Amino acid sequence: MNFHAREAMGARLCNEALDEPIDEIERASMMDAAAQKLTELFDVLRIDHANDHNTRDTPKRVAKMFVEEILAGRYTAPPRITEFENALAYDQLIVTGPIELRSMCAHHLMPIYGSAYVGILPSAEGKIIGLSKYDRIVDYFASRLQIQEELVKQIGQYIEDMTKPRGVAVRISAVHMCKTQRGVRASRRSRMVNTYYWGELAKNAELKREFLDECISLDRAGQE
Known part of the structure; x- marks a missing residue:
């Protein structure tokens, strides 16, 4: 994806913050979409996330972890300076x-x-x-x-x-x-x-x- 395509999607380089912090609605939507993609990845890897009690909710957990923790610095405002x-x-x-x-x-x-x-x-x-x-x-x-x-x-x-x-x-x-x-x-x-x-x-x-x-x-x- 070239620079202009990234701009059109509101995307940024992986260690850059977005132009504006995302709100709760965007956050929930992002987590839902990411969980769906992780479910597809598990299917590709032949991991039974539907019946295995260990991985049944893993796609949702991982999606939440990425959005709210691992990548939080991309989606939130910079820390206030006192x-x-x-x-x-x-x-x-x-x-x-x-x-x-x-x-x-x-x-x-x-x-x-x-x-x-x-x-x-x-x-x-x-x-x-x-x-x-x-x-x-x-x-x-x-x-x-x-x-x-x-x-x-x-x-x-x-x-x-x-x-x-x-x-x-x-x-x-x-x-x-x-x-x-x-x-x-x-x-x-x-x-x-x-x-x-x-x-x-x-x-x-x-x-x-x-x-x-x-x-x-x-x-x-x-x-x-």
Whole structure:
């Protein structure tokens, strides 16, 4: 399907939000249609969903899970940002994490799970957002079909746009079950780590080092 055909259907790339959040009527209709297609898939795979007590309602459950959980970040509005006055003109690095991350691989529809860390270099003249909002931002962009290389950048760019800091860093460390449960069947300890830097955090090697040191410290503290 080309770009113009997607536009006509109101479709978007798998890790993009729709133009407008869907309402309850659209949500119910989407789940019903998805359940029907999943029923057809079960028929193709010769799974008896009509008589097997284990799979009788599975198409409906899976359809609801995709719409309301796994892909929720496509169909809902972005998280509201609560801002606080930076009364004392704080301008030093803030790092928060580990933030629980759960997503779904766009290539094989297998779970991605791990941790995200966010570093913010606030502007002395700007504002500071509520700490829990970083968790909500991560969850919002993770709740789509994703690849980690794009997810880390989407999170960082949204924080830039919404808070106008002097610098941003986002780091993700995650297990990809498309690698551990299929294909090469790698160890469950096998992870992918990548980082996105912007502004002063992209230019200043000392700030980068401080951010990475804080990520290591937070990760160790979370394991205690």
